[in-house]
Amino acid sequence: MLEKALAGSKGYYAWIGFLIILILIGLAAYLKQFQYGLGVTGMSRDVTWGLYISQFTFMVGVAASAVMVAIPFYLHDHKAFGPVVILGEFLAVAAVIVCVLFIFVDLGQPGRMLNLVLHPTPSSVMFWDMVVLMGYLLLNFIIGWTVLGTEKKGFPAPGWVKVLTYIAIPWAISIHTVTAFLFAGLPGRYYWLTAIMAARFLSSAFAAGPALLIIICLTLRKLTSFKTSAEAIQSLAKIVTYAMIANVFFVLLEVFTAFYSNIPGHMAALKYLFAGLDGYNNLVPFMWTAAVLAILGITLLLIPRMRRNEKVLVAALAAVFIASWLDKGIGLVLGGFVPNAFGKVTEYIPSLTEVMIIAGIYAIGFFVLTILYKVVIAVREQSPNAEH
Amino acid sequence: MNRRDFLKAIAALGVGGAAVYKGSNHLKAQAAVMKKSSEAKLAGHWAMVIDVSRFQKPDDIKQVAAACHRFHNVPKIDDPDHEIKWIWQEDFEHTFAELESQYLSEKIKKMDFPVLCNHCENPPCVRVCPTKATFKRADGIVAMDYHRCIGCRFCMAACPFGARSFNFIDPRLFIEEVNPELASRTIGVVEKCNFCVERLAKGQEPVCVKAAKGAIIFGDLDDPDSTVRKVLNENFFIRRKVELGTGPSIYYVIRGGVAGA
Numbered sequence: 034m035l036e037k038a039l040a041g042s043k044g045y046y047a048w049i050g051f052l053i054i055l056i057l058i059g060l061a062a063y064l065k066q067f068q069y070g071l072g073v074t075g076m077s078r079d080v081t082w083g084l085y086i087s088q089f090t091f092m093v094g095v096a097a098s099a100v101m102v103a104i105p106f107y108l109h110d111h112k113a114f115g116p117v118v119i120l121g122e123f124l125a126v127a128a129v130i131v132c133v134l135f136i137f138v139d140l141g142q143p144g145r146m147l148n149l150v151l152h153p154t155p156s157s158v159m160f161w162d163m164v165v166l167m168g169y170l171l172l173n174f175i176i177g178w179t180v181l182g183t184e185k186k187g188f189p190a191p192g193w194v195k196v197l198t199y200i201a202i203p204w205a206i207s208i209h210t211v212t213a214f215l216f217a218g219l220p221g222r223y224y225w226l227t228a229i230m231a232a233r234f235l236s237s238a239f240a241a242g243p244a245l246l247i248i249i250c251l252t253l254r255k256l257t258s259f260k261t262s263a264e265a266i267q268s269l270a271k272i273v274t275y276a277m278i279a280n281v282f283f284v285l286l287e288v289f290t291a292f293y294s295n296i297p298g299h300m301a302a303l304k305y306l307f308a309g310l311d312g313y314n315n316l317v318p319f320m321w322t323a324a325v326l327a328i329l330g331i332t333l334l335l336i337p338r339m340r341r342n343e344k345v346l347v348a349a350l351a352a353v354f355i356a357s358w359l360d361k362g363i364g365l366v367l368g369g370f371v372p373n374a375f376g377k378v379t380e381y382i383p384s385l386t387e388v389m390i391i392a393g394i395y396a397i398g399f400f401v402l403t404i405l406y407k408v409v410i411a412v413r414e415q416s417p418n419a420e421h
Numbered sequence: 422m423n424r425r426d427f428l429k430a431i432a433a434l435g436v437g438g439a440a441v442y443k444g445s446n447h448l449k450a451q452a453a454v455m456k457k458s459s460e461a462k463l464a465g466h467w468a469m470v471i472d473v474s475r476f477q478k479p480d481d482i483k484q485v486a487a488a489c490h491r492f493h494n495v496p497k498i499d500d501p502d503h504e505i506k507w508i509w510q511e512d513f514e515h516t517f518a519e520l521e522s523q524y525l526s527e528k529i530k531k532m533d534f535p536v537l538c539n540h541c542e543n544p545p546c547v548r549v550c551p552t553k554a555t556f557k558r559a560d561g562i563v564a565m566d567y568h569r570c571i572g573c574r575f576c577m578a579a580c581p582f583g584a585r586s587f588n589f590i591d592p593r594l595f596i597e598e599v600n601p602e603l604a605s606r607t608i609g610v611v612e613k614c615n616f617c618v619e620r621l622a623k624g625q626e627p628v629c630v631k632a633a634k635g636a637i638i639f640g641d642l643d644d645p646d647s648t649v650r651k652v653l654n655e656n657f658f659i660r661r662k663v664e665l666g667t668g669p670s671i672y673y674v675i676r677g678g679v680a681g682a
């Protein structure tokens with residue numbers, strides 16, 4: 034089926050070419066990092082994880098969000114999602130690949146990555162994260178590829194795929210729960226030390242992931258023969274709405290607990306993020322942008338007239354997506370390192386090399402996604418029962 | 422004996438030979454351990470009591486740190502973002518942030534405290550390490566295998582004491598005088614104080630203990646007759662962030678009674 038990715042329009046080739054250039058730039062930047070060490074990034078002794086790990090965290094959420102299409106379709110027989118399910122599954126595949134790459138470039142000794150497998154350590158959450166992510170990657174790839182293959186031949190998917198789709202549902206929840214546990218169990222990192230971390234992660238993922246998926250569907254509708262129904266778009270948009278409301282609600286719960294209890298450790302990171310601490314306030318504009326966009330997005334999505342207008346919808350979804358990204362793809366990881374173990378603040382600004390590597394990894398993600406979606410669309414165009 | 426049996430016999434000999442060889446190696450290893458243990462310092466739970474008031478001169482702690490860093494081939498990197506430190510000084514307000522008070526005596530406020538890895542009883546750094554590169558030994562020392570570390574820095578996020586440093590840049594370019602007895606680290610791995618396991622194995626006390634001339638007492642907490650236990654019995658002491666449950670093995674004694682405290 035992969036041969037279908039080879040033929041395409043001029044625009045398709047231009048897009049692929051653009052991605053390859055970004056990938057090459059990222060690769061060059063990575064070679065520099067490989068040679069000089071992580072000192073070329075903005076990370077430091079106090080802020081030991083930066084944008085790599087925060088992008089990883091955010092993208093695990095995007096990967097997990099495929100379940101928001103799978104649950105209504107497989108468990109509640111919501112037929113409108115039928116054509117979209119595979120887009121969700123392949124989005125998950127691309128997202129997990131991106132996650133693995135972010136972990137890889139974050140390692141100080143990437144050549145020893147296999148030690149994770151050679152010396153498996155069940156007490157480490159990272160071990161479990163590796164297990165669930167790899168499992169999830171396999172599940173989604175096998176499901177998507179098999180369904181597509183049988184669809185091409187005009188057969189219904191085999192029964193065992195159905196079993197895998199059921200397994201994939203709790204599995205999706207597990208990848209983001211375990212990722213939350215990477216942070217939530219560390220003594221002394223008060224911003225992360227919260228029982229609702231996994232709930233926050235899932236809610237923001239179920240807002241940002243489907244928001245991205247809708248935008249992708251609308252783009253495909255414009256550019257290709259893949260036409261997602263308005264009904265599917267609207268159902269997904271409602272999911273985004275309530276997930277985002279839950280996400281904002283959870284953040285407010287954190288604010289209450291921190292400030293009503295008045296415990297300095299619990300207040301410090303929130304103060305740093307939204308007001309600045311000891312004169313350090315790099316992230317304040319980002320966090321307030323996130324807050325404004327979140328409220329704006331929710332408001333637009335809640336008003337049916339607005340949500341049904343697809344132009345407004347795209348703006349609302351973009352607002353939700355960017356807000357979630359600012360909160361989780363920047364604030365969450367960086368906020369956890371403030372203040373440091375001695376009550377001091379060190380700020381982090383990513384270096385250009387770091388940003389180029391990040392762009393390269395996202396380009397790889399889009400590359401994989403484009404290839405997979407191209408195959409899907411080509412198969413659908415030829416398939417005997419094209420509407421499913 | 423036909424050809425097949427002959428081959429079998431040869432194979433058996435080979436296996437037996439390998440077993441004998443392995444056995445002799447094993448014996449050698451055991452002998453080495455025994456030789457080591459005959460002179461090694463052993464304990465059930467190594468710990469340190471730091472008598473802070475005995476670090477009186479402004480450079481006392483710096484000298485101790487310099488001795489440690491020289492011995493362990495710790496690079497001297499001035500950039501605070503990339504610096505490597507095993508033991509260093511912080512003031513009271515930063516060492517014991519949660520005990521800060523505006524009414525603290527000037528004397529305490531100005532006091533410097535040596536800080537280092539606490540060799541915690543329940544070390545979160547060990548718990549999170551995905552490769553067992555950081556591990557806790559039976560004698561309580563939290564040690565590291567620098568050849569196994571993949572540089573994920575999970576331990577640095579988990580350590581609530583800021584005790585760990587990461588080699589962001591090639592450390593070997595910043596070692597002024599290489600101590601040939603010990604290895605140095607490569608780029609991309611985490612490192613920290615190891616309570617001088619190499620010296621303990623030879624029956625010597627840690628470098629900082631020696632350099633501190635009595636201000637740092639080192640010993641076995643499991644031994645009720647040890648000096649550390651005696652000092653703890655006779656003095657009020659504090660440890661860093663006990664509320665986190667990691668169980669630090671570094672105890673700070675601030676002598677001087679009311680006048681001092």
Ligand code: SF4
Binds near residue numbers: 544563579584
């Ligand atoms: S002080 Fe930090 S590095 Fe040392 S044992 Fe405790 S948690 Fe681990």
